[in-house]
Ligand SMILES: O=C([O-])CC(=O)C(=O)O
């Protein structure tokens with residue numbers, strides 16, 4: 001007879017690598033399945049080929065998303081095998097940009113799953129916060145494997161990508177982010193925990209939608225919001241003391257508020273402020289190096305002054321201060337902001353939100369630029385960074401003007417808003433309007449562009465935080481720092497800029513190619529760990545020893561950390577972690593290792 005734990009184990013194996021048509025004859029016999037499955041006994045590879053064919057036969061990306069979500073409920077292993085072997089094709093489905101559509105439709109496409117078998121994650125209402133320990137316990141009991149989650153991605157759905165308040169429908173975001181943790185950082189799926197705080201939505205459309213899955217109420221005021229999130233986070237850290245919490249897609253004020261409240265007392269970071277900041281800084285460093293003018297001559301105009309915008313700009317200021325020895329006031333003066341009311345100045349006559357004050361211009365005299373066109377004329381920027389969620393905010397006129405203004409240096413244009421329907425401009429537009437001279441990065445994935453005259457194929461940089469968060473999470477999961485500091489994130493950004501290979505650099509690219517993302521993430525995680533040890537914040541003794549024994553030669557240290565990690569994964573904790581640096585074959589070896597036919 002099987003106890004509860006036994007039947008849980010059983011369900012893992014049935015969805016494991018020997019499931020369905022891959023089940024060996026003996027297993028079919030034991031389970032009395034003769035005559036109930038086709039005769040062919042296949043290997044996992046064939047199942048994968050069939051699944052990929054079925055995926056590709058779907059006509060829309062949303063259908064592909066639904067297919068993959070369903071597949072994941074049936075076979076976690078097959079799902080991840082597909083994701084890993086076809087990462088380039090599948091990442092834009094399970095993640096940006098299709099995940100945006102998935103969020104908009106989440107209440108319609110919610111898969112029919114049985115949470116007692118395959119938990120999607122936690123949906124926590126305000127009422128649930130009153131019995132939060134029971135919620136944690138329920139989650140623990142629902143897990144397929146009796147292991148603690150290592151990373152939680154948490155949202156309240158109040159600012160999903162650039163799509164606004166989507167309430168509980170935002171759950172597709174933590175799910176997608178954590179799938180990338182598995183695919184890029186090698187985390188065990190069972191160690192990932194998506195959480196949506198279903199505290200209501202201010203969208204009347206959803207409140208009145210009969211199929212809406214969440215709480216039909218307006219959002220609580222700040223006092224209630226912070227009290228409830230404190231309750232949830234407190235319980236989460238009590239239940240899983242080592243867990244890393246990634247805050248995701250909270251509205252701007254709460255994004256800053258939660259980060260301030262928690263960053264110094266627990267292991268957490270905000271992906272939209274710090275993760276995005278890291279990636280943009282990494283790409284920006286590469287762009288500044290390739291632009292053709294001294295770094296201190298950059299004039300940087302930010303369009304959009306929300307959480308992401310000012311967070312990113314602060315990190316860029318640090319870069320100029322630390323790497324180029326420019327005094328902070330001078331570095332700050334290299335930045336201008338435009339928001340919905342025009343250029344952000346100290347004297348434009350409105351009460352500036354707290355996070356904008358640092359960057360408000362004081363040197364504009366009577367000039368107030370109300371439009372982006374005016375600001376471009378006034379600032380004469382060398383770099384234009386869009387985090388505005390205003391679709392096509394970078395008009396052809398603005399892009400052409402950037403080209404005219406930057407005939408000596410190559411213009412830097414980052415169109416970072418997400419998803420594509422919010423992007424400030426496309427790669428193609430930026431290329432066409434700048435005689436193909438642009439140094440470009442975007443938040444969403446744009447297709448490659450073929451220069452008509454030469455036939456040369458150019459690849460746009462995807463300045464998406466997926467280059468950072470899996471690496472930060474992996475680094476944190478391994479060395480368990482007491483907290484995450486700005487300097488640790490700075491180390492990740494620098495490592496990202498340094499990760500470009502010769503070929504990528506010579507093509508004017510700003511980010512490593514997506515095909516290399518697993519190896520790149522391992523290097524970034526190593527940089528994170530090295531810095532955490534340097535700051536005395538790493539708690540996992542093993543890592544402290546490894547890193548300290550290789551300091552101060554940073555490069556050598558990084559290699560050593562990555563190498564030891566692989567060894568550790570395969571040797572000591574193989575069922576708990578999958579190596580980010582390992583090949584797909586090794587990954588599969590790990591997956592197979594979790595299957596134990598004797599338990600059936
Ligand atoms: O999810 C993404 O692609 C990037 C991101 O964090 C956001 O736009 O909020």
Ligand SMILES: [Mg+2]
Pocket residue numbers: 161248249271272
């Ligand atoms: Mg986000």
